[in-house]
Each structure stands twice: as C-alpha cells, then as structure tokens.
Amino acid sequence: MTLVIEFIRPYRRAVAGALVALVFTAGITLSLGQGLRILVDQGLATESPENLAKAIGLFFILVLGLAFGSFARFYLVSWIGERVVADIRKRVFNHLIDLTPSFFEQNRALEIQSRFTADTTVLQSVIGSTVSIALRNTLMLIGGLGLLFITNAKLASIILLGFPLVIAPILFFGRRVRALSRLSQDRVADVGSYVGENLSQIKTVQAFNHQPHDRRFFAQVSEKAFDIARQRIRQRAWLTTLAISLVMGAVGIVIWIGGLDVISGQISPGELAAFVFYSLLVGVAAGAISEVIGELQRAAGSAARLFELLQTKPERGPAEGSGRLPTSVSGAIVLENLTFSYAGRDRQPALDQVCLAIEPGETVALVGPSGAGKSTLFDLLLGFYRLDAGSIRLDGVDTASVPLQDLRRCFALVPQNPALFHGTVADNIRYARPQASDAEIEQAARIAHADEFIRTLPEGYHTPLGDAGQGLSGGQKQRLAIARALLADAPVLLLDEATSALDAESEHLIQQAMPALTQGRTTLVIAHRLATVRDADRIAVFEEGKLLAVGRHDQLIQDNALYRRLARLQFREPRA
Incomplete structure (x- = not known):
C-alpha cells in the first residue's frame, strides 16, 4: 500500500x-x-x-x-x-x-x-x-x-x-x-x-x-x-x-x-x-x-x-534519447544490416541483415509473401520494437538515439485496417494534428476524396462514428485514414496494404488521392497487388525476412524468380 x-x-x-x-x-x-x-x-x-x-x-x-x-x-x-x-x-x-x-x-x-x-x-x-x-x-x-x-x-x-x-x-x-x-x-x-x-x-x-x-x-x-x-x-x-x-x-x-x-x-x-x-x-x-x-x-x-x-517498464520511453533530427527532415532512410526477431522466435528472424537506402521523395514498394517481414519493417521504423542488430538512419541520424515522440512526428501511417475512434468524423481526421482548424480538416478530406461522402452524412463532419467507425464502408474508412495522414504532413509516408480489401470504385478513388498524398514525401508502400506498385520508383522484394532484390518492375521480372512468379500469378505474364 x-x-x-x-x-x-x-x-x-x-x-x-x-x-x-x-x-x-x-x-x-x-x-x-x-x-x-x-x-x-x-x-x-x-x-x-x-x-x-x-x-x-x-x-x-x-x-x-x-x-x-x-x-x-x-x-x-x-x-x-x-x-x-x-x-x-x-x-x-x-x-x-x-x-x-x-x-x-x-x-x-x-x-x-x-x-x-x-x-x-x-x-x-x-x-x-x-x-x-x-x-x-x-x-x-x-x-x-x-x-x-x-x-x-x-x-x-x-x-x-x-x-x-x-x-x-x-x-x-x-x-x-x-x-x-x-x-x-x-x-x-x-x-x-x-x-x-x-x-x-x-x-x-x-x-x-x-x-x-x-x-x-x-x-x-x-x-x-x-x-x-x-x-x-x-x-x-x-x-x-x-x-x-x-x-x-x-x-x-x-x-x-x-x-x-x-x-x-x-x-x-x-x-x-x-x-x-x-x-x-x-x-x-x-x-x-x-x-x-x-x-x-x-x-x-x-x-x-x-x-x-x-511497475512495468517500457522498453523505450517516449522522451528517451539524446539524438536530434534536423529541423526540416528530408526523409532519407538508410537500413544497415537490420536484424530483428520477435520474443520467443530467436531462431526465425523477422528481418535478417537487411540493407537498403531510400532517397528523399522516393517511392519504394515492399512486396513478398505474407510473413516476409514487410509490416515488421514499418513497426521498426516507428520505434515499436528495439533492433537486435544493425541500425535505421533517418537523415543520417540513428533513430535508436532519437526520442520516440520526435521520431514519430516524421511518419504518417495509413494502415490496412484503419483505426477509427469513438467521436465525430472531424475528430478522427484531426487525430493526426489535434490543433488543426476545421478548414484544414476539410481541405485534407477533399484531397483524399472523402469530402463528398462526408457531406452526405447526417451531421457532415460532426457526425458521430460508432466504435471502430461502424457504419462506414471499407473505402470510406480508408479515405478518412488518408485524410488523417495528409493532415499530419509528415516527410515520410507509410502505406500498409491501403487498397487490398477495397472494391474497384473505392480503390479508384483512393488511387486518385495517392499523387497528392505522396507528392514531396518519401513513401514506403506494402502491397500484394503488384498492379498498384508497378510505377513505384523502386520495388524491394522480401522473403522470410531477407531482402532478395531491389529494382523496377521490368528489371525484377527478368532478374528475380520470386517476383517473376508473383507477377505471373497476378498479370499472367509470359515466362521469361
């Protein structure tokens, strides 16, 4: 006591x-x-x-x-x-x-x-x-x-x-x-x-x-x-x-x-x-x-x-760390021999000695079978877990030394299953930046092609949502998540299967919102549908925690067997 x-x-x-x-x-x-x-x-x-x-x-x-x-x-x-x-x-x-x-x-x-x-x-x-x-x-x-x-x-x-x-x-x-x-x-x-x-x-x-x-x-x-x-x-x-x-x-x-x-x-x-x-x-x-x-x-x-x-101590406190990021982060990311295993699974690393350099403003797609380590990489970028070995550098600064609250300001996440909270539509968009004005919220919604359906709701932006956004379709939830990410205005954007569970019309609307969302930002995209990432600057192919290859779509079709198999299954492309 x-x-x-x-x-x-x-x-x-x-x-x-x-x-x-x-x-x-x-x-x-x-x-x-x-x-x-x-x-x-x-x-x-x-x-x-x-x-x-x-x-x-x-x-x-x-x-x-x-x-x-x-x-x-x-x-x-x-x-x-x-x-x-x-x-x-x-x-x-x-x-x-x-x-x-x-x-x-x-x-x-x-x-x-x-x-x-x-x-x-x-x-x-x-x-x-x-x-x-x-x-x-x-x-x-x-x-x-x-x-x-x-x-x-x-x-x-x-x-x-x-x-x-x-x-x-x-x-x-x-x-x-x-x-x-x-x-x-x-x-x-x-x-x-x-x-x-x-x-x-x-x-x-x-x-x-x-x-x-x-x-x-x-x-x-x-x-x-x-x-x-x-x-x-x-x-x-x-x-x-x-x-x-x-x-x-x-x-x-x-x-x-x-x-x-x-x-x-x-x-x-x-x-x-x-x-x-x-x-x-x-x-x-x-x-x-x-x-x-x-x-x-x-x-x-x-x-x-x-x-x-x-008395349960966090692995890493939100203010822990003496590293300082530049005032204006460009979004350059370097992964050096990145290795990580989940607790109890030391013999099966989720990521194994991954090396990858991403230029500021570049769009890089992460593809590979389920369990390849793509979502784990997002978790590590956001500082949810400590690395077993290697490092992640953002604009040349080791993220392990940066306070989490400063690190996470540099990222905007659009998850596969958007997390919506009990509150109004405006509250859920404003979640990324609580001090944002109504005008800024509406502008973000318009760019995300969400403004139109929001205005059809009974109380517009002030319509209360049920728990987890009950009452909205998958596409509507996803567009709200995109509006939230736009409002965050972070230099690095993380898209985790943002269109995988949507119908064609919803996917089309979200694809229309993507250029505005990715413009001027370093973007990492996890995707199983290769059609959504064919035009990415580069595509990184993962399997069982290892980075197998990095290149453009046409190059990987020729050089990487795994990517060629995935493409053949989805595009029915001829054997090389």
Whole structure:
C-alpha cells in the first residue's frame, strides 16, 4: 500500500481535516456514554424534572455535534477517495499508452482494461469509505476500552480477556482473505475480458453460430469467478461471526457480573448503563474492524494488480534519447544490416541483415509473401520494437538515439485496417494534428476524396462514428485514414496494404488521392497487388525476412524468380 500512500500525500490538508472530523465524531460518540450515566444517575434516579431536562439538553448538543462532524468526515473522506482514484487512473493510463506493443501482445488488453476499471472501483470504495470506517472503529475500540477501565476496572478486565480470542481469527482469516481477494479479482478480469472480446467481434460470433459454445464457456468462466468469490465470502463470514460472537459473549458475561454488583450496591445503575454502552461500542467496533479487514485485504489485492502495471517498464520511453533530427527532415532512410526477431522466435528472424537506402521523395514498394517481414519493417521504423542488430538512419541520424515522440512526428501511417475512434468524423481526421482548424480538416478530406461522402452524412463532419467507425464502408474508412495522414504532413509516408480489401470504385478513388498524398514525401508502400506498385520508383522484394532484390518492375521480372512468379500469378505474364 506504499504507492497508495504516495497518491494520498499531496492531499495532506484534506486528510488532516478528515482526521480531525473523525476524532471529533469519535470523541462525541464516546461522550454519549457519560451522558447516559448522567441521565440515569442525575436525571432518572433523582426524579428531578430539571436535572432530566439538563441531561436531555446535553444529549441533544452532543447529537448536533455528532451530525455536523459526521458531515465533514463523510465529505472529506469521500472527496479524498474520488480524488486519489482519479489520480491513479490517470497515472495508470498515461503509463499504459507508453508501453510498447510487445507488452500488449503478451497481455490481454481486455484484462488490462478490467484491472483499470474494476480494481480502481474497489480502491475508490476502500479509500473513500472503508478506511474511514476502519479508523473510526479503531478509535472507538481504543477509546471505549479506556473508558471501560475508567468506569469499572474489574469489568473491563473481563472484556480484555476476550480480545486475544478475537485477534487470533482476524490474523488467521485475514491472510486467507487477501489471497482469495487477489484470485477473485483475476477471475473477474477473465469475465470482463471474455465479454469484451465477444462483443467487439459480435459479427464473427453470430456468422459462425458460435453463441451456444460462448454461452457454455462464459458459464464456466463465471462459475469459476463465483467459486473463488464464494470461498472469499465464507472466510469473511467466519471472520465476522467469530469476532462478534466472542466480543458480544464477553459483553453478556459483563452485564451479568455488573448486574450482580448493582444489586449488591457496589456500583450505581448509571455506571452499569455507561459500561454496557461502552461494551456494546467496543463489541460493534471490533466486529466492524474484523469485517472491513476483508475489504482492506481485497483493496490490497487490487492495488497490487494496478501497481504491477505501473511497475512495468517500457522498453523505450517516449522522451528517451539524446539524438536530434534536423529541423526540416528530408526523409532519407538508410537500413544497415537490420536484424530483428520477435520474443520467443530467436531462431526465425523477422528481418535478417537487411540493407537498403531510400532517397528523399522516393517511392519504394515492399512486396513478398505474407510473413516476409514487410509490416515488421514499418513497426521498426516507428520505434515499436528495439533492433537486435544493425541500425535505421533517418537523415543520417540513428533513430535508436532519437526520442520516440520526435521520431514519430516524421511518419504518417495509413494502415490496412484503419483505426477509427469513438467521436465525430472531424475528430478522427484531426487525430493526426489535434490543433488543426476545421478548414484544414476539410481541405485534407477533399484531397483524399472523402469530402463528398462526408457531406452526405447526417451531421457532415460532426457526425458521430460508432466504435471502430461502424457504419462506414471499407473505402470510406480508408479515405478518412488518408485524410488523417495528409493532415499530419509528415516527410515520410507509410502505406500498409491501403487498397487490398477495397472494391474497384473505392480503390479508384483512393488511387486518385495517392499523387497528392505522396507528392514531396518519401513513401514506403506494402502491397500484394503488384498492379498498384508497378510505377513505384523502386520495388524491394522480401522473403522470410531477407531482402532478395531491389529494382523496377521490368528489371525484377527478368532478374528475380520470386517476383517473376508473383507477377505471373497476378498479370499472367509470359515466362521469361
């Protein structure tokens, strides 16, 4: 919980105010016992209306103080809980979006999302409520014990004898509850991950009539989560039952012994009433503490899961590096013996000693079978992974030494499956340059041949899009991605299969937008359709991570067997 304290520390004044209110309300609650003693001994026992009125007046003053103190305590503690959890969420999110894609390849994104939502909700509940309850009842317990001894030391000693019997089960069950709480949170994350995964791919689920299997599997996942939760609940229930039974049992014995002392005249009825009040207060406080310990253990599990994310170090921070690119980047790229393997696949490099020099403003097409390393090259250019060997130089500067945020400003990416976000059409185009004006957005859309279809939408550029751009065709999404890349105005353009999944009309429109998109920019194009890259300045042929040949279409037809085979399959060209 050390890191939780770190988040609370900036709000020391609010914490101090909450503690003052907490001590104040606890003090008033404890004072009610003395008020009860006065009411019995000086009000009821004396049969004096004046004394009774004074005792009742004191009681109402204490009640008003308790009410106002409780308001301050509740407001401040709840505010601290909400404030701290908001800070934790921001810290976790800011950290997550800087982690490299390899982290998300090894961890389910939806499970991480569950941690981000469910675990922070648990922390909010604990910091904004449970901690306050625990502290208040701890004060009640300590103060009540002290007043028990002040009121009657003999009876208080009897109460105290029962405390070892309460502490032992709290320590025993507390450890078990914490372990089960962590496991329970993991199972809840599994449930959330499975739901999110299926709902995000609902068309595929329904197209293959997969619902019966999903229902069965989800039932199993849910039952596993329930079984762990049931074990945790049982441990907490035993913890609470034992604590209350033992403490209240001791209170019952005290009432019996105290009653005998009142009958014999050794103590007054008011003293016994006050003692019983404090005994009940101590018993309730002990029971509440034993109950909230389970919540605190659960929060510790949630905090551990969140801080696991915070303690995950990115392979390369966004501001890491001392290299500096020129003020105006021309887009010259040099790959020197570039070698890279994915984690766990060291024996099969995704790229193996690739050497290639690309001139500023040149259009180079990357072709080859699936798995040849073309998309991996794009990932390395964007700094998503560290190189195993070799280097990438942009305008003569080693990109490994350049801060990622500076490096990525030099690239505009148009992916095969455009990533569109929840928001308006304008928001999605503006994603490349958040400060862009409406006029700049519309100009980029016109060049990308997207303006026409955008204006037919219900609210034009302000039309909200569903998740992942639901409601738009593939060609429309691709044109929005091109408009976004135009708005980025980067010196290097990366086109990843930009037209592979489109119909002829959409492909034609996008091909019309290409000259404006590539003009004055270094352009790298991944393509399986060789017809789309025949006119490229050069074509680089990849296979199994190796660069086999570089040249123009006609030259490669003559000199490279792989390219000749690919061309023959697509163009039905005669054998050379």
